Amino acid sequence: MEFNKARNIIGLRVLSDNVIWLMVKDKSVVVVDPSVHEPVIRYLNENNFHLEAILQTHHHPDHIGGTKSLIERCPNVKVIASSKEKRRIPFQNISVEDGESLSILGEEVKIIEVLGHTSSHIAFFLNGENPVLFIGDTLFSGGCGRIFEGTYQQMYSSLERIKSLPKNTLIYCAHEYTKKNILWALNLRPEDQDIKNKLSEVEKKISLNELTIPFLLEEEMKINLFLRAKNLEEFTFLRANKDLWV
Numbered sequence: 491m492e493f494n495k496a497r498n499i500i501g502l503r504v505l506s507d508n509v510i511w512l513m514v515k516d517k518s519v520v521v522v523d524p525s526v527h528e529p530v531i532r533y534l535n536e537n538n539f540h541l542e543a544i545l546q547t548h549h550h551p552d553h554i555g556g557t558k559s560l561i562e563r564c565p566n567v568k569v570i571a572s573s574k575e576k577r578r579i580p581f582q583n584i585s586v587e588d589g590e591s592l593s594i595l596g597e598e599v600k601i602i603e604v605l606g607h608t609s610s611h612i613a614f615f616l617n618g619e620n621p622v623l624f625i626g627d628t629l630f631s632g633g634c635g636r637i638f639e640g641t642y643q644q645m646y647s648s649l650e651r652i653k654s655l656p657k658n659t660l661i662y663c664a665h666e667y668t669k670k671n672i673l674w675a676l677n678l679r680p681e682d683q684d685i686k687n688k689l690s691e692v693e694k695k696i697s698l699n700e701l702t703i704p705f706l707l708e709e710e711m712k713i714n715l716f717l718r719a720k721n722l723e724e725f726t727f728l729r730a731n732k733d734l735w736v
């Protein structure tokens with residue numbers, strides 16, 4: 491379990507490398523991409539908290555797998571998902587679109603569509619003094635999502651959108667892939683001091699059994715080759731190269 495002190499965001503590690511994020515305010519909780527329900531229910535029960543809303547970034551099973559069971563236990567919960575995904579996220583009861591804002595736990599949450607990993611992937615952005623972005627599988631520390639349904643151009647544009655957010659945005663992705671991604675990046679850029687430093691930092695956190703996520707946009711832009719790509723051509727080369735990396 492990890493804390494963001496400014497926002498009270500907690501990460502639950504589940505499955506092989508997923509992280510379920512829980513944002514807590516007073517006694518209410520918002521959960522992002524609950525791949526499974528048990529640890530979420532346990533956390534709610536242990537603290538006597540109430541589940542206010544479920545945010546879904548996209549339809550993959552390791553993001554929506556726990557949602558049905560959470561709805562059964564918390565029938566009034568809001569389930570917020572892309573209006574384009576009514577078929578693949580059928581239990582949504584608040585359907586949202588790019589650019590829309592809604593109020594969750596008294597905070598304004600803006601919907602940012604980030605296509606590429608899927609044809610309707612969305613992210614949830616909370617602005618203010620300590621901006622936060624729940625990005626699902628679009629960006630990881632040191633990497634980005636695989637392009638399953640979209641195009642290279644869409645994913646490149648999605649990363650450009652992320653780069654236009656405030657540099658102090660803390661980014662919460664859904665997988666702990668950092669070390670693998672950094673090893674890939676170092677293989678391509680073996681002399682890069684920023685990436686080498688990042689590997690040491692990541693290895694230290696892992697040795698302490700800490701999560702390497704969330705990450706700060708400003709720092710990520712120095713070490714993430716996908717964010718550093720100068721044009722679509724370079725991005726496409728990197729993505730294709732990473733797809734072949736084991």
Ligand SMILES: [Zn+2]
Nearest residue numbers: 548550607627
């Ligand atoms: Zn996914």
